Amino acid sequence: MAKYYYLFLFLTYSLVTFSQNSDNESVFRVSLNDLELTTYPKDSSANALVLYENGKSFVDPTSYNLRTEEQHKVKILNKDGFKHANITIPLYIKDGNAFEKVEHIIATTYNLIDNNVTTTKLEKDQIFNEKYDEHHTLVKFTLPNVKEGSVITYSYTKVTPFMFNYRGWDFQSEIPKLYSEYNASIPGNWNYNIKLIGGKQLAVNETSIKDACLTGGNGGSANCFEARYVMKDMPAFIEEDYMTSKSNYLARLEYELKTFQRFNGIKDDYTKTWKTVDDELKKDDNIGRQLTKSVDTETLLSADILNNTNLLSKAQDIYKYVQDNYTWNEEYRIFQDTSIKNLIKNKSGNVSSINILLHNLLQQAGIEVKPILLSTRNNGFSTKLFPVISEFNYIIVQATINNKTYLLDAVDKYLNFGDIPFRCLNSYGRLLDFKNGSDWIDIEPSKLSTVQYKVELNLDDKQVISGNVNAKNTGYHALNKRKAYYPNKTEYVNKIHDKNAYLEISNHKVLSEGKTSEDFIETYDVEYENAVSGDNIYLNPFLTKFFSENPFKLQERTYPIDFGYKDTYYYTFKLNFNDAYNVLELPKEIALNLPDSKGQIIFSSNVLGNSILITLKVNFKDAIYQPEYYPYLKEFFSKIVDIQTNSIILLKKKE
Incomplete structure (x- = not known):
C-alpha cells in the first residue's frame, strides 16, 4: 500500500522555523562539470539525469492568480535520453473566461564541442499549442540541437486562477534526480491538506511566516505560510510487473483545499465529511x-x-x-x-x-x-x-x-x-x-487461485513418448483461461503447441461447465518429437511453464510487489518406461523458502520402479509483498525459471 504523510496547514503560525533559500540562479547555470559528465554512477542504466530543478508557487498580490515559476536542468546521457528534451505543459480551461496560461518560456541547449561550449536557444516559433480535449490544452516544445552529452535548461511560469488546484510537485520521475526543490507560499485565507506521497524522506523541510503578503478590500491582509521542500539523489521510478498505479508510489506533494476565508470573514468549506x-x-x-x-x-x-x-x-x-x-x-x-x-x-x-x-x-x-x-x-x-x-x-x-x-x-x-x-x-x-x-x-478475493498440472507419459519399445495432460485452474487463473479459450478455441489450442514446438497436441477437451464456471479443467493428449538422440533420451519434464522468465529485473524496487491475490502452482510429472532403459540423470531436488515463510518452492525427483516422478510446488502466501522482499522474490522467480528450463531427465538404452 502507498505511504502518505499529511502536513496540515492550520495556519496558526505557532510552529515556525526560518530559513534561507539556496542560491538558485548559480545552481541553475550550466557548468563545465555538467557538460563533461558522461554517466551517473548510482544508476549506470540512466539515459538522462535531472541535475537540478526548482519550483516556486505564490499568489500574485495584484491579480490573486496562483503563479508557479519552474527551472529545470537536465543532462542527456545517450540517444535514449533524447525524449526528455520533449517538454509538455498541460493547461486547464474551465470556460472562455477562466483558463490557465504559461508565460516566459526560455529554453537552451548546451553542448561541449572541441572544448568549446555552444548554446542553441529555443525560438518562439518552435513552441506549439495543441488542444487535448474540451478542458485541456497542451503547450509543447522540443529543445533544439540535442546530442549525446547535451545539457538542457528550460524555465517558464504557469499562471492559474484556480486556487483550489494548488500546484503540486513531483520529486521523482522515470529518470534519476540529483536535486529537486519546491517552494510554496500560501496566504492564510487558504487552508490546505498537504499530502506527501511515496514514502521518501525530505532532505529539507523548512517553514516560515511572511507578514501581510496579501492585501484585500477594507484594509484586510493575510500572512503567508512559506515552505521549502527538497529531495536529493532520487532514484528513477521504473515501472515493473505486479504493481498498481505508479501514482501510489511516485514521490510527490499534493494539495487538497480544505477551506477558504474571504477578507469579509465568510468561510467556504471544500473538504467534506x-x-x-x-x-x-x-x-x-x-x-x-x-x-x-x-x-x-x-x-x-x-x-x-x-x-x-x-x-x-x-x-x-x-x-x-x-x-x-x-x-x-x-x-x-x-x-x-x-x-x-x-x-x-x-x-x-x-x-x-x-x-x-x-x-x-x-x-x-x-x-x-x-x-x-x-x-x-x-x-x-x-x-x-x-x-x-x-x-x-x-x-x-x-x-x-x-x-x-x-x-x-x-x-x-x-x-x-x-x-x-x-x-x-x-x-x-x-x-x-x-x-x-x-x-x-x-x-480481497474470496477464493484461492491455483494452477495444477498432472502429466503422465509412456515410453514404448519404439522410443515413442506419448501420454496425457490434465490441468485444472481455479480463481483468477481460471478466469484468465476462460477468457483465452471461449472467444477462439482453435487459437487457444494452437498457442499450447506454440509454447512447445516438440509437442504434438490432440484430443483437447474442456471439462468444466461454461464460461462462468468456478474452475477451468482441460485435458489433451501429447506426443514428444526429437527426444531421442542415439541410445539416449533427453527430456524436459515441464510441458508447460508457470513463468517463462523472471519478471523482476531491477537492481532495487522501492514500491510493493502486488500480485493481487494469493496463489499456488502445482505440477506433477510421471514417465513410465520399460526394462530396456536406465535412468542416468535426474534433476536435483530443491527446497527454498521466502523470509517469514511467505512463500515456498518444493521440487523433487524420484525413480519408483520403472517410473520417474517429478513434482514442483510453488506457493505464494501473500498477495502483497513489501519492497524489502524484492531481492528474495527476485531470487525466488529465478529459481522457478531455472527449474522449469534446466530440469533434464536422461535415460540410456541398455546394451
Missing part, C-alpha cells in the same frame, strides 16, 4: 436515486427466477441474467449516464448502470445489498483521511445471503458469482450505507 458526502450521494440523481429505482421484475425476469425460494440460487440466477443480457460499453463514468432505464432500453451501459441494475434486482428479490465505491488498480489508491469522490471510478455490489458476504460485478461476462475483476483488487473500497453511514472495507 463522509456524513456530508453520504447525504449528497443519497440525493444524487446518478447514484442514490438510481439505487432506489423500482424495476419491473415481472417483465425482465423469468418465472423460474421469480418463483425460486432459495435466496442464494435466486441471487445467482439474477446475476447471470444481468451478466448475459447487458453489455459493458467500456466506460466507467460512475457518476454520469447511470440511468438503468436507458440500460434496459439499450442493453448496453457503463459500470454504474449495470451494477446498479444488479443491486436493484437483488434488493427487490429480498436480498440485502449495498453498493461499494472503488478506485481500480490503474487509477491509484483513494484517500482515506477525507472524502475525495473524484478518486473513485468503479462501483460493485455487496450481497449478504445466509450470513455470507459476496462481492459482485456483472460487467465481466466471464466472472463467476462471488468474484470481481482483477482491476478491482486495489486493497479497499467505500461501502455505502445511506441509513447507518458509509465505511471502508477490505477488498
Whole structure:
C-alpha cells in the first residue's frame, strides 16, 4: 500500500522555523562539470539525469492568480535520453473566461564541442499549442540541437486562477534526480491538506511566516505560510510487473483545499465529511436515486427466477441474467449516464448502470445489498483521511445471503458469482450505507487461485513418448483461461503447441461447465518429437511453464510487489518406461523458502520402479509483498525459471 504523510496547514503560525533559500540562479547555470559528465554512477542504466530543478508557487498580490515559476536542468546521457528534451505543459480551461496560461518560456541547449561550449536557444516559433480535449490544452516544445552529452535548461511560469488546484510537485520521475526543490507560499485565507506521497524522506523541510503578503478590500491582509521542500539523489521510478498505479508510489506533494476565508470573514468549506458526502450521494440523481429505482421484475425476469425460494440460487440466477443480457460499453463514468432505464432500453451501459441494475434486482428479490465505491488498480489508491469522490471510478455490489458476504460485478461476462475483476483488487473500497453511514472495507478475493498440472507419459519399445495432460485452474487463473479459450478455441489450442514446438497436441477437451464456471479443467493428449538422440533420451519434464522468465529485473524496487491475490502452482510429472532403459540423470531436488515463510518452492525427483516422478510446488502466501522482499522474490522467480528450463531427465538404452 502507498505511504502518505499529511502536513496540515492550520495556519496558526505557532510552529515556525526560518530559513534561507539556496542560491538558485548559480545552481541553475550550466557548468563545465555538467557538460563533461558522461554517466551517473548510482544508476549506470540512466539515459538522462535531472541535475537540478526548482519550483516556486505564490499568489500574485495584484491579480490573486496562483503563479508557479519552474527551472529545470537536465543532462542527456545517450540517444535514449533524447525524449526528455520533449517538454509538455498541460493547461486547464474551465470556460472562455477562466483558463490557465504559461508565460516566459526560455529554453537552451548546451553542448561541449572541441572544448568549446555552444548554446542553441529555443525560438518562439518552435513552441506549439495543441488542444487535448474540451478542458485541456497542451503547450509543447522540443529543445533544439540535442546530442549525446547535451545539457538542457528550460524555465517558464504557469499562471492559474484556480486556487483550489494548488500546484503540486513531483520529486521523482522515470529518470534519476540529483536535486529537486519546491517552494510554496500560501496566504492564510487558504487552508490546505498537504499530502506527501511515496514514502521518501525530505532532505529539507523548512517553514516560515511572511507578514501581510496579501492585501484585500477594507484594509484586510493575510500572512503567508512559506515552505521549502527538497529531495536529493532520487532514484528513477521504473515501472515493473505486479504493481498498481505508479501514482501510489511516485514521490510527490499534493494539495487538497480544505477551506477558504474571504477578507469579509465568510468561510467556504471544500473538504467534506463522509456524513456530508453520504447525504449528497443519497440525493444524487446518478447514484442514490438510481439505487432506489423500482424495476419491473415481472417483465425482465423469468418465472423460474421469480418463483425460486432459495435466496442464494435466486441471487445467482439474477446475476447471470444481468451478466448475459447487458453489455459493458467500456466506460466507467460512475457518476454520469447511470440511468438503468436507458440500460434496459439499450442493453448496453457503463459500470454504474449495470451494477446498479444488479443491486436493484437483488434488493427487490429480498436480498440485502449495498453498493461499494472503488478506485481500480490503474487509477491509484483513494484517500482515506477525507472524502475525495473524484478518486473513485468503479462501483460493485455487496450481497449478504445466509450470513455470507459476496462481492459482485456483472460487467465481466466471464466472472463467476462471488468474484470481481482483477482491476478491482486495489486493497479497499467505500461501502455505502445511506441509513447507518458509509465505511471502508477490505477488498480481497474470496477464493484461492491455483494452477495444477498432472502429466503422465509412456515410453514404448519404439522410443515413442506419448501420454496425457490434465490441468485444472481455479480463481483468477481460471478466469484468465476462460477468457483465452471461449472467444477462439482453435487459437487457444494452437498457442499450447506454440509454447512447445516438440509437442504434438490432440484430443483437447474442456471439462468444466461454461464460461462462468468456478474452475477451468482441460485435458489433451501429447506426443514428444526429437527426444531421442542415439541410445539416449533427453527430456524436459515441464510441458508447460508457470513463468517463462523472471519478471523482476531491477537492481532495487522501492514500491510493493502486488500480485493481487494469493496463489499456488502445482505440477506433477510421471514417465513410465520399460526394462530396456536406465535412468542416468535426474534433476536435483530443491527446497527454498521466502523470509517469514511467505512463500515456498518444493521440487523433487524420484525413480519408483520403472517410473520417474517429478513434482514442483510453488506457493505464494501473500498477495502483497513489501519492497524489502524484492531481492528474495527476485531470487525466488529465478529459481522457478531455472527449474522449469534446466530440469533434464536422461535415460540410456541398455546394451
